[in-house]
Amino acid sequence: MxxxxxxxxxxxxxxxxxxxxxxxxxxxxxxxxxxxxxxxxxxxxxxxxxxxxxxxxxxxxxxxxxxxxxxxxxxxxxxxxxxxxxxxxxxxxxxxxxxxxxxxxxxxxxxxxxxxxxxxxxxxxxxxxxxxxxxxxxxxxxxxxxxxxxxxxxxxxxxxxxxxxxxxxxxxxxxxxxxxxxxxxxxxxxxxxxxxxxxxxxxxxxxxxxxxxxxxxxxxxxxxxxxxxxxxxxxxxxxxxxxxxxxxxxxxxxxxxxxxxxxxxxxxxxxxxxxxxxxxxxxxxxxxxxxxxxxxxxxxxxxxxxxxxxxxxxxxxxxxxxxxxxxxxxxxxxxxxIIWPEGVTPFHVGIVNLKQGDVDADSACQSLYDSVAALGLEALYDDRNERAGSKFGTMDMIGLPWRITVGPRGLKNGVVEVTSRKTGENEEMPPEQAIAKIGEIYRVHGLGNGQLK
RNA sequence: CGGGGCGUGGCGCAGCCUGGUAGCGCAUCUGUUUUGGGAACAGAGGGUCGAAGGUUCGAAUCCUUUCGCCCCGACCA
Missing domain, CATH: 3.30.930.10 (Bira Bifunctional Protein; Domain 2)
Structure with a gap:
């Protein structure tokens, strides 16, 4: 969504x-x-x-x-x-x-x-x-x-x-x-x-x-x-x-x-x-x-x-x-x-685009979004033209357990961030790896199809 | 059901005591500049002040009645 x-x-x-x-x-x-x-x-x-x-x-x-x-x-x-x-x-x-x-x-x-x-x-x-x-x-x-x-x-x-x-x-x-x-x-x-x-x-x-x-x-x-x-x-x-x-x-x-x-x-x-x-x-x-x-x-x-x-x-x-x-x-x-447990979360992962309108950020987000869907999971993609703080605040409030943050700065180095809502731990990795990680997390919970494209 | 509190734009509140025709912050819309933890400026829209009755030249404000909602307690998935 x-x-x-x-x-x-x-x-x-x-x-x-x-x-x-x-x-x-x-x-x-x-x-x-x-x-x-x-x-x-x-x-x-x-x-x-x-x-x-x-x-x-x-x-x-x-x-x-x-x-x-x-x-x-x-x-x-x-x-x-x-x-x-x-x-x-x-x-x-x-x-x-x-x-x-x-x-x-x-x-x-x-x-x-x-x-x-x-x-x-x-x-x-x-x-x-x-x-x-x-x-x-x-x-x-x-x-x-x-x-x-x-x-x-x-x-x-x-x-x-x-x-x-x-x-x-x-x-x-x-x-x-x-x-x-x-x-x-x-x-x-x-x-x-x-x-x-x-x-x-x-x-x-x-x-x-x-x-x-x-x-x-x-x-x-x-x-x-x-x-x-x-x-x-x-x-x-x-x-x-x-x-x-x-x-x-x-x-x-x-x-x-x-x-x-x-x-x-x-x-x-x-x-x-x-x-x-x-x-x-x-x-x-x-x-x-x-x-x-x-x-x-x-x-x-x-x-x-x-x-x-x-x-x-x-x-x-x-x-x-x-x-x-x-x-x-x-x-x-x-x-x-809120911090939703993985088993009941309304969306499995949130995708935050830090610079809506930036060609690279937009396409990276869209690609991540499609990959999450291909895993049989649901992503909530914050594609609003809002500032970072506002998007983070919304994601924290609604409590999705995992967040992928995409910005031009990270994309220059080929990475996005994966953040745990519960622990706040933040890890940079290439988008494909982020998708693999999300897939693995939910596979353990018996959710999604665990399959990568 | 006993006790207490509160009803004013979507949300949070001020105004009420001492009546003079409604205001602030956030949100929303438009524009410009911004853009890695809730941006700035300029402009705009939106409220019969819970409802009814009364007092008054005039009621969000005073009086009466009523409805709703919340909290504490006693009861319950």
Missing amino acids: RLSRYFLPVLKESPRDATIVSHQYMLRAGMIKQSSAGIYSWLPLGFKVLKRLEQIVHEEQERAGHIAIQMPTIQSADLWRESGRYEAYGDEMLRIKDRNGNDLLFTPTAEELVTDIFRSHVASYKSLPMTLYQIQWKFRDERRPRFGVMRGREFYMKDGYTFDLTKEAAMHSYNRHLVSYLRTYERMGLQAIPMRADSGPIGGDDTHEFLVLAETGESEVFYDAAVTDLSFGNRVIDYDDVAQCADVMKEFTSKYARTDETHDAALFNTIPADRRRSARGIEVGQIFYFGTKYSNAMGATVQGPDGKPTLVHMGSHGIGVSRLLGAIIEASHDDKG
Whole structure:
């Protein structure tokens, strides 16, 4: 993309309403525009990152054997009356009437609807296990929306629902989700720690929340420092292997890590003092096992091996996709702006032309731009007739992890500069080598085709 | 929902107390000179001052009502 043809409304000053850094930077980098309290339009740059995150979630869900569907945002109240939640959900549910006076609502979650789909079409235990998931907009009419996309009223969430014949099988589904979530967050450049949590109004027995440590987090968390040494890495996992998933579950949840809701001070104090940590965290996901709560309320059964109808055991598993934008920025920024991890960056590399209109600089930039595209990657080429400082400032703000700087001075010696946004390290090299380097960086992240022209 | 704050060009703000018909910086447009970390000069465009009602010869300013937004707290992906 050529910046001169793009829509990137970068602001020099922070809008007054934004108080935390991720909100400020999302506004300043022209990623979102507030529409009303807790409701945002996604401008091109923000939309691009949102879609990258969505893509990662889809890929990891598919890898775990989960099946994508899409359910409506507007739902009939009837199903919710069946589960008893139409009344129970309270003011957070946005209730709507259609022209015929029928009660509708904007989906805050989708246990009822997915259970209805399941009971309508799945009749045999042979179809199990099954996980249906969607990535869809949700609306919860929060008392106090705040912090930009971190606590919006409208938010984009991946919600997955598991159906199993037995509790044991359901716990494997639970573990499988935990594993897939670990992979998902790591691909996004995040360390999200599973912590024992409280089940809240959705109701359930076993539940973990995934928290990203950050000063501005809304949750108070307590953990054993040893949990932050854990990393899923590139290990190969068979998602159907019950023991393997259970081992990962055990590895990542046996150390003390809890939110304030479930914090047990006595237990916490058994950890060696030098490893006890209390901090703030941003909740970016949650997994639940809730047994037959909904299948019982809504009559979701399958025929078991014995020929008898059996209530299915269910769980629901969520990732706050839009919230992740905020969480990633909170975890990765400096005083100049955002620093995107390679896995989620809106553009893989920025190309800065220091002297627009200079024949050599223009053609070198165009050639670099084409070469990046040939690698299967996207470049943002700042071809505006601006001064260097302004271009650098924009690139730093929007946080592309790599920048290639092209100017007449370097071109005289046959070199361009490659700069890391994160470390600030700057290296001069011929353009072909710069392209090779960019290709290699993203090949390691599984992005691009790694091929040079 | 309790407490506090704020609504004035796209963004950040001043003006309000003490009423006289709206201003500054950034951004935008035009021109000239510039060009390796947010350029300089000259000119230009853009605002029914959140909304409604009232007081007044006259309201951004005073009064009333109302809507919206933000922060702290209690609740939540």
